Amino acid sequence: MSCTESEPASFMQESLCQKLKTTVREIISFSICCGFLLNQHYNPAFVSLQMMKHAWDNYKRYAWGLNELKPISKQGHSSNLFGNIQGATIVDALDTLYIMEMKEEFKEAKEWVEKNLDFNVNAEISVFEVNIRFVGGLLSAYYLSGEEVFRKKAVELGEKLLPAFNTPTGIPWALLNIKSGIGRNWPWASGGSSILAEFGTLHLEFVHLSHLSGNPVFAEKVMNIRKVLNRLDKPEGLYPNYLNPSSGQWGQHHVSIGGLGDSFYEYLLKAWLMSDKTDEEGKKMYYDAVQAIETHLIRKSSGGLTYIAEWKGGLLEHKMGHLTCFAGGMFALGADGAPNDKTGHHIELGAEIARTCHESYDRTSMKLGPEAFRFDGGVEAIATRQNEKYYILRPEVIETYMYMWRLTHDPKYRQWGWEAVEALEKHCRVDGGYSGIRDVYNNHESHDDVQQSFFLSETLKYLYLLFSEDDLLPFEHWVFNTEAHPLPVLHKDNGNKEENQK
Numbered sequence: 078m079s080c081t082e083s084e085p086a087s088f089m090q091e092s093l094c095q096k097l098k099t100t101v102r103e104i105i106s107f108s109i110c111c112g113f114l115l116n117q118h119y120n121p122a123f124v125s126l127q128m129m130k131h132a133w134d135n136y137k138r139y140a141w142g143l144n145e146l147k148p149i150s151k152q153g154h155s156s157n158l159f160g161n162i163q164g165a166t167i168v169d170a171l172d173t174l175y176i177m178e179m180k181e182e183f184k185e186a187k188e189w190v191e192k193n194l195d196f197n198v199n200a201e202i203s204v205f206e207v208n209i210r211f212v213g214g215l216l217s218a219y220y221l222s223g224e225e226v227f228r229k230k231a232v233e234l235g236e237k238l239l240p241a242f243n244t245p246t247g248i249p250w251a252l253l254n255i256k257s258g259i260g261r262n263w264p265w266a267s268g269g270s271s272i273l274a275e276f277g278t279l280h281l282e283f284v285h286l287s288h289l290s291g292n293p294v295f296a297e298k299v300m301n302i303r304k305v306l307n308r309l310d311k312p313e314g315l316y317p318n319y320l321n322p323s324s325g326q327w328g329q330h331h332v333s334i335g336g337l338g339d340s341f342y343e344y345l346l347k348a349w350l351m352s353d354k355t356d357e358e359g360k361k362m363y364y365d366a367v368q369a370i371e372t373h374l375i376r377k378s379s380g381g382l383t384y385i386a387e388w389k390g391g392l393l394e395h396k397m398g399h400l401t402c403f404a405g406g407m408f409a410l411g412a413d414g415a416p417n418d419k420t421g422h423h424i425e426l427g428a429e430i431a432r433t434c435h436e437s438y439d440r441t442s443m444k445l446g447p448e449a450f451r452f453d454g455g456v457e458a459i460a461t462r463q464n465e466k467y468y469i470l471r472p473e474v475i476e477t478y479m480y481m482w483r484l485t486h487d488p489k490y491r492q493w494g495w496e497a498v499e500a501l502e503k504h505c506r507v508d509g510g511y512s513g514i515r516d517v518y519n520n521h522e523s524h525d526d527v528q529q530s531f532f533l534s535e536t537l538k539y540l541y542l543l544f545s546e547d548d549l550l551p552f553e554h555w556v557f558n559t560e561a562h563p564l565p566v567l568h569k570d571n572g573n574k575e576e577n578q579k
């Protein structure tokens with residue numbers, strides 16, 4: 078989509094310039110108002126692109142080649158998730174740059190990857206984080222651009238991750254030293270367990286690694302994870318978040334569709350979709366799991382808000398994480414294949430979760446959602462604990478708006494997305510990029526000084542897609558990994574035609 082294209086956006090036309098003058102800062106408000114006055118039309122996708130430019134330019138200026146940017150102190154930020162692998166923001170942002178047609182920026186990112194992205198380092202990394210951001214980012218960049226360097230780097234990194242599966246069960250370690258090949262689990266994880274959302278979020282990338290390398294080992298490793306899971310008894314049909322890779326037994330019976338569990342469910346559904354709906358095992362596991370989640374975790378508040386609680390050994394904690402908000406989009410995406418004529422029901426479930434998550438934003442001073450919100454002690458969709466009031470530029474709510482928009486075309490989802498844009502511009506945008514916020518209920522911003530790489534790979538990409546036409550990365554041909562990196566559906570009948578389907 079180019080900057081000159083525009084489409085009527087009736088929900089904004091009337092008060093747009095006035096609103097922008099007061100709420101949207103700097104160049105964005107100026108350029109949009111000018112464009113609006115000249116065209117009487119206005120394209121919010123262009124705003125997402127300008128946001129991406131601000132995030133990228135500042136990363137480039139102050140933290141080039143490092144993992145992330147500290148936008149207040151204007152220097153690099155390193156997280157121990159990537160060990161000393163560098164360039165997380167570059168690799169995570171590659172496909173967003175490509176999709177937004179930021180050609181110069183994509184070229185410089187590609188050159189950095191060619192010359193500097195190095196996996197021959199002595200680094201202990203998170204297998205999950207490196208897989209979703211680096212392997213996922215490289216795979217998408219390859220499929221979109223056709224540039225061989227991305228395929229080679231993705232396969233090289235995939236090979237480095239293989240020793241993580243050297244456990245008695247084949248359930249991988251959470252942490253791996255990619256030089257020595259020695260793995261271990263997070264010291265805080267129940268009984269030395271691996272984490273469901275971590276070992277359950279390798280499937281899409283590993284299937285593509287086998288597809289692109291001709292080496293079946295990657296797919297075999299993730300298919301074995303399913304085998305282990307299918308042999309185990311599940312309490313009430315639910316998947317606990319902890320599984321010991323040595324004994325093959327569950328740890329604590331804690332179940333969450335947010336942190337520690339979330340993308341496991343997402344990948345069951347998307348594995349089926351990515352296989353052109355041939356992966357019947359993934360399909361069955363997904364719909365069975367959703368059935369158990371509905372029965373045991375999904376509740377309605379007295380004020381009529383549907384939420385997904387957490388389950389601890391049979392007791393419910395009436396709390397929903399920002400991370401859990403991705404599930405609205407997941408339910409809607411999976412609606413089409415829902416058994417027993419439940420398509421409409423799954424769309425409705427998605428819509429209800431989207432509404433609840435929108436409320437969690439709307440009930441704060443900054444109109445940005447907290448990390449977790451509760452439905453107990455007389456509150457609904459509000460964070461009550463100080464350490465749950467932060468917002469770190471997470472994408473899940475906007476992600477759900479994007480899926481709901483594509484699948485229903487109800488204009489409220491674009492409107493809600495626009496509210497998020499305004500709030501991001503007002504509270505998170507700073508001179509040096511975008512920063513998270515420590516307390517979204519406060520009237521004054523206390524910035525956490527981190528521009529997360531997923532802001533560029535997910536939040537801004539989902540905003541751009543929300544305001545673009547449906548034929549940009551259509552769902553029939555692409556699935557998004559959990560870091561919003563698009564991977565092509567492996568069509569059964571006609572090979573892989575991803576090159577024609579962007």
Ligand code: DMJ
Nearest residue numbers: 340471472473531559560
């Ligand atoms: C991202 O890295 C991924 O979306 C992951 O699945 C969950 N957390 C972050 C964003 O919030």
